[in-house]
Amino acid sequence: MAIAKAERLMNLALCLLGTGRPLTKRELRTSIEAYIEAGTEDAFNRMFERDKDDLRELGMVIDTVESLDGEIGYLARRDRNRLPPLTLDAEEAAALGLAAKVWQQARLAGAASGALQKLRAAGMPLAGAEQETFSALEPRIPAGEAAFEPLMIACRDRRPVTFDYRKSNAAHAEQRQVEPWALECWRGHWYLAGYDRERRAERVFRLSRISGRVRSRSGAFTAEVPGVVAVRESVAEWAGESATGAARIRLRAGAGYPLRARATWTREGENGWDELEIPHGHGLGAWLVEFGPDVIVLEPAELRADVVDRLRAVAKG
Amino acid sequence: MATNAIDRTRRMLSLVTYLRERPGARVDEVARAFGISQDELISDLSVLPMCGTSFRGGDLLDIDTDGEHIWWYNAEATGSSAGEPLRLAADEATALLVAARAVATLPGLRDGDREALLRATAKLEAAAGESAGASSRLSVTFESEGEVFAVADRALTERRRLRIRYYSPGRDELTDREIDPVRLFAVGHTYLEAWCRRSEARRTFRLDRVASVELLDTPADPPPVEPRDLSEGLVQPAASDPEVIIEVGPGGRWVAEYYPHDTAEELPDGGLRITLRTPDPATLRRLALRLGRDGRIVAPAQLADSAREAARAALAAYDTPV
Numbered sequence: 001m002a003i004a005k006a007e008r009l010m011n012l013a014l015c016l017l018g019t020g021r022p023l024t025k026r027e028l029r030t031s032i033e034a035y036i037e038a039g040t041e042d043a044f045n046r047m048f049e050r051d052k053d054d055l056r057e058l059g060m061v062i063d064t065v066e067s068l069d070g071e072i073g074y075l076a077r078r079d080r081n082r083l084p085p086l087t088l089d090a091e092e093a094a095a096l097g098l099a100a101k102v103w104q105q106a107r108l109a110g111a112a113s114g115a116l117q118k119l120r121a122a123g124m125p126l127a128g129a130e131q132e133t134f135s136a137l138e139p140r141i142p143a144g145e146a147a148f149e150p151l152m153i154a155c156r157d158r159r160p161v162t163f164d165y166r167k168s169n170a171a172h173a174e175q176r177q178v179e180p181w182a183l184e185c186w187r188g189h190w191y192l193a194g195y196d197r198e199r200r201a202e203r204v205f206r207l208s209r210i211s212g213r214v215r216s217r218s219g220a221f222t223a224e225v226p227g228v229v230a231v232r233e234s235v236a237e238w239a240g241e242s243a244t245g246a247a248r249i250r251l252r253a254g255a256g257y258p259l260r261a262r263a264t265w266t267r268e269g270e271n272g273w274d275e276l277e278i279p280h281g282h283g284l285g286a287w288l289v290e291f292g293p294d295v296i297v298l299e300p301a302e303l304r305a306d307v308v309d310r311l312r313a314v315a316k317g
Numbered sequence: 318m319a320t321n322a323i324d325r326t327r328r329m330l331s332l333v334t335y336l337r338e339r340p341g342a343r344v345d346e347v348a349r350a351f352g353i354s355q356d357e358l359i360s361d362l363s364v365l366p367m368c369g370t371s372f373r374g375g376d377l378l379d380i381d382t383d384g385e386h387i388w389w390y391n392a393e394a395t396g397s398s399a400g401e402p403l404r405l406a407a408d409e410a411t412a413l414l415v416a417a418r419a420v421a422t423l424p425g426l427r428d429g430d431r432e433a434l435l436r437a438t439a440k441l442e443a444a445a446g447e448s449a450g451a452s453s454r455l456s457v458t459f460e461s462e463g464e465v466f467a468v469a470d471r472a473l474t475e476r477r478r479l480r481i482r483y484y485s486p487g488r489d490e491l492t493d494r495e496i497d498p499v500r501l502f503a504v505g506h507t508y509l510e511a512w513c514r515r516s517e518a519r520r521t522f523r524l525d526r527v528a529s530v531e532l533l534d535t536p537a538d539p540p541p542v543e544p545r546d547l548s549e550g551l552v553q554p555a556a557s558d559p560e561v562i563i564e565v566g567p568g569g570r571w572v573a574e575y576y577p578h579d580t581a582e583e584l585p586d587g588g589l590r591i592t593l594r595t596p597d598p599a600t601l602r603r604l605a606l607r608l609g610r611d612g613r614i615v616a617p618a619q620l621a622d623s624a625r626e627a628a629r630a631a632l633a634a635y636d637t638p639v
Contacts, residue, residue, distance in 0.1 A: 005322035010329050010368040014378075018370040058327040059406025059448065083402040086444040092437035095430060099416040108412040110324040113352055115409035117327065120350045121334035122402035139420055139503035141457050155454040156407055171567040171587020185419075185457040188505015208574050232458060257484045257491050257528060290603035291489060292627035296634045308635050313610035314628035317621070 008034035012051050013060060017081065022065040022073025058114065083122050090125045105143030107152075142188055145207040150214035151192055155180045158225075160197070160217045163210045173211045178203070179221045184231035193231040195223040202226075204234045247280035248298040255294035285310060328353070329361050329368070330403060333378070337400040341386045362387065369394055410445035411452040414438060419457035423503070427470070459503045465527045466501070469509050473498045478535040479511070482528040487600025491528055496520070497537035500544055512539035521545070553577075558594035561601060561620065565589050565612030572604070572612065588612070602627060 011032045015023060029035045029044055038044035052062055052074075061080040065073045088096070096119070100112035120126075147163065154161045161180055164173035177197040184191050190207040251259060253272045260266060263276040275298075278284075285306035288295050297304040328351060335350070336342060348358045362382050369377035379390040392400070405413075417438045421431055442449045472479050480495050496511035499519070506523050513520040519542055554577070565572050567587040578593035595601065598620045605614045605624035614621040 006325040006329065007364050007367055009322060009326040010364070013326065013330055014333075014368055014370050054323050054326070057406065057408070058323055058330075059404050059409060061404070078401065081401075081404055083404050084444045084446070086440055088437055088440060089433075091429070091433040092440070095420075095434040096413060096417060096437050096441070099420045099434065100413060102416045102420060103412060107408070108415075110321070111406070111408040112412035112416060114324060114327040114331075115405055115413045117331040117351050118403055118405060118409070121331040123338075126346075126350050138500060139423065139459055139507075141416065141419065142504055152455065156411070156451040166570075168571050171570075182454045182456070184455075185505075206574075231456075254491075255489055257489075258486070261528070286607050286609070289609065289631075290607045292602070292606055293630035293634065294489065295631070304635070308632065310609035311606075311628045311632050311635075314606055314608075314624055315632060317610075317613045317625060 004034065008032065008047075009051055009054055013055055013076070016055075016060070016062060016074060016076040017078075019075050022063075022067070022075045024067075024071050024073050026071075028074070059118075083118060086119065086122060086124075088119065088124045093119075093124050093126070096124075102139045102141045103143070104140055105148060107149050108141075108143070141185055143185070143190060145190060145210070147192075147207045147210040147214050148183070148190060150216065151180055151183060151207070154214070154216050155183055155192075158221055160219060160221065161214050162217060163214045164212045165205055166209050166211060168206075168209065176203075176205070177217075178205070179223055179225075181225050182229040182231060183207075184229075186232050186235055191231050191235055193229045193234070195221070197222070204231055206235075244282075245280040245300070246277050247284060247300060247303050248275065248277050249288065250274070250296040250298060251276055251291075252294040256291050259288075259291070259295070289314075325361070329365060332361060333365070334400050334402050336380065336387060336389050337392050340392075341388060344382060344385055344387060347387065359384070405441075405445045405448050407448045407451045410441070410448040411455055414441060414445070414449060414452040415455045415457060417441070419459055423459050423466075423507075459505075459507065465524045465530050466507060468530045468532055469498055469501055469524070472532055472537065473501065476537045478514075478533040478537045480531040480533055481522065482530075483522055484526040484528055485600075486526070486603065487597065489603070495533070495535075496522070497539035499539055499542060510545060512542065519545070554594040555596070556594075558596045559598050559617065561593050561595060561598050561617065562615040563591045563593070563604075563608075563612055564615050565591065565608065566610070569608050569611035572608070576604075590615075599623065 011034070012028065015028060015032065025048065028048070029038075035044055035048070038047055056062060059081075060076050062074055062076050063080070065075065067073055096116065100116050103109040103112055116124075151161065153159075159180075160177065162175055162177050165176045166173040178192070179195040179197065180192055181194045182192075184193070192205045192207060194203065194205070195201070196203040246264065249259070250269070250273045253268075253274055259276060259278055263278050265277050267275045269275050273296075280300070280303065285303055288297060288303075288307055289310045295307075297307045332347075332351065335347065344355055344358060348355045351358065359382065362380060365378045365380045367377065376391070376394040378394055381388050381390070417434055420426070421434045421438065426434075469479065471477075478495055478497055480493065482491050482493050484491050492515070494513055494515040496509075496513050499510045499512060501507065501509055506525060509522045509524060509527075511520060511522060512518075560579075563569075563572060564584065565588050570589055573581045573589055573591055576591070576593055578591050580590075580592045582590045584590055598617055601614070601620060602624050605612075605620065606627060614624060
C-alpha cells in the first residue's frame with residue numbers, strides 16, 4: 001500500500017529529524033502507529049530495517065548511537081541533513097527545470113523532480129513566463145533497458161555484478177563477472193564500462209545485450225578504477241568511426257550523399273561517375289555494400305575483396 | 318503517473334519545509350512549484366495530518382486546506398530541524414547533474430541558457446557535496462548538428478518556414494522541401510518535427526541527415542498538430558504497413574536491436590526470424606545488402622529479388638562471375 005508506506009516513512013523521518021537525542025527502536029515501535037500494528041517482533045524488525053534503507057535512499061543521514069547500557073538509538077542530525085545554503089536565480093532555476101525533464105527512466109525522473117522539490121523548498125524561485133521559453137529543444141534520455149537501474153546502483157555503490165551477456169555476433173549469452181565503473185549514453189544507447197574479472201581487462205558492454213537479471217555480488221572491487229573511463233571512444237571504434245587509412249571509390253553521380261559528406265576529396269568524373277577518397281576504418285565494407293551498384297571500390301585491395309565477397313553472398317542468397 | 322512511496326515521502330518532506338515558510342500558500346501555486354497536479358497535492362495534504370512526531374504525545378501536523386489555501390496551525394510541531402531543507406541524495410544529485418551537463422553540451426543551445434545552466438550546475442555541485450561524487454559514473458552525450466540546429470531553433474522562435482535538403486537513407490536520395498517546424502527533440506540523435514509542405518503531412522527529420530538548411534521569410538503556418546507521443550519509441554509502424562520477414566544468423570542479430578519489430582523468434586542455429594512492418598519495404602534493400610551472408614529477406618519476394626539484382630549489378634562492375 002503506497003499511502004500507508006509513505007505515511008509510515010514520513011512519521012519515521014519526522015521523528016528522527018525532530019529529535020534532539022537518539023531514539024531507541026523500542027521508543028519508535030511504541031510511538032509510530034504502523035509499527036504498533038506491525039504484529040510480531042520479526043515483522044517489525046524487517047519493516048524498520050527496510051524503512052531506514054528507504055530514508056537513506058532519499059538522502060537522509062541516520063546516525064546510530066549506542067547508549068551506556070548498550071541500547072542502540074537512532075537520530076538524523078540537523079547539521080548532517082540540511083542542504084547547504086544555495087541561491088539560484090530565476091534563469092538558473094528554469095535551466096535546471098528543463099534539465100530535470102530529460103529523464104525517461106522512472107527512477108531518475110523521480111530523483112530529478114525530488115531534487116527540484118528540495119531546491120524549491122529551499123527557496124529556488126519559480127520561473128516566470130519569460131523563462132518558460134527556454135531553448136526550443138526537448139532533449140530526452142531514454143533508458144528502457146531493464147539492466148539500467150541495477151547497474152546504475154552498482155556503479156554508484158561500487159559493487160561487483162554478474163549478468164548474462166550476448167556478444168553482438170554470438171548466439172548465446174555467457175555469464176560475465178564485472179566490476180562496473182561507469183554508464184554512458186551515446187546515440188541513444190546505454191553502455192557500461194568496467195573490469196571483466198575473467199578476462200582480466202577493461203570491457204565495454206551494451207545494455208541491450210544483457211539478458212536476465214543483473215545480480216550484485218558481495219565484496220569489493222579488485223581492480224583499480226581509472227580516473228577517466230573512456231566509454232564513448234571504445235564504442236566509436238567498433239562503429240567504424242576511427243579511420244585507420246583511406247579508401248578510394250567510384251560513386252554514381254547524385255548517389256551516396258553520406259559518403260560525399262565525409263569524403264576527403266572528390267573528383268567529378270565523366271559518364272555519370274565521381275571518384276572519392278573516404279576515411280577507411282572498421283565496418284566500411286558493410287556500409288559500402290548498402291549502396292549496391294552505385295559504389296565501386298577501387299582500393300585498397302582488401303576492401304575491394306571484402307565488398308565483392310559480401311555482394312556474392314547476397315547475389316546467391 | 319503512479320508515484321512510489323519513496324518519491325512520495327521525499328515530496329511530502331519538501332512540502333513540509335515549503336509550507337512552514339509560507340502560511341496560507343495557494344494550492345495552485347504550490348502544485349506548480351512542485352510540478353504536480355492539484356489533485357496530487359490535495360492527496361498529499363490528506364496524508365500529512367496523520368504524520369508527526371507522535372512519540373512526544375500526539376504532535377501530528379495540523380495542516381488543512383479549503384481547496385484554495387493551505388494552512389498549518391502548529392508549524393512548531395516538527396521540532397528543531399524537521400522543517401529545514403534537506404540535503405540532496407546521491408541519486409537526486411546524479412539525476413540533476415548528469416542531465417544538466419548533457420543539456421549544456423547541446424551545440425544549438427542559446428548562449429544565455431547554457432551559461433545559466435553551467436552556473437546552476439556549479440552551485441549544485443557545491444551544495445550537493447559528497448552526494449555529487451556518484452554523478453561522474455553516469456554520462457550522456459546528445460548528438461546534434463550545430464548549424465542546422467541553430468537555424469531550426471531560430472525558425473521555431475521566429476515562427477518561420479525552412480527550406481531543407483534532406484537525405485533519405487532508404488532511397489539514397491536528397492530531396493528539397495519546405496517545412497514548418499513544430500519542435501526539436503533529442504532521443505540519441507536530434508530530430509526536428511515539422512509539417513512538410515511537399516507531402517502536406519507531419520514528418521520527423523533527423524538533423525544529421527539535413528544536408529543544407531535555409532531560413533525563409535515566409536511565416537511558418539503548421540496546422541494544429543499534437544506533438545508526437547515519443548514514449549512508445551520513435552518509429553511506430555501502422556498496423557496496415559506491409560510485413561517484412563528477415564532471417565538472420567548469429568552475426569545478424571543486431572538487426573533486432575536497431576529495427577523496431579513485432580516478433581523475433583529464436584532459430585536453432587542461433588539466429589533470429591524477425592517480423593517487422595514498414596510503410597515502404599523497398600527502403601530495406603540496403604539492409605538486405607548489408608547483411609550479406611549474415612541474413613536474408615524471406616518476404617516480400619520483390620524485396621529479396623531487388624537485393625539480389627542490386628548485388629549482381631554491382632558485381633558486374635568488378636568483372637567477377639557470380
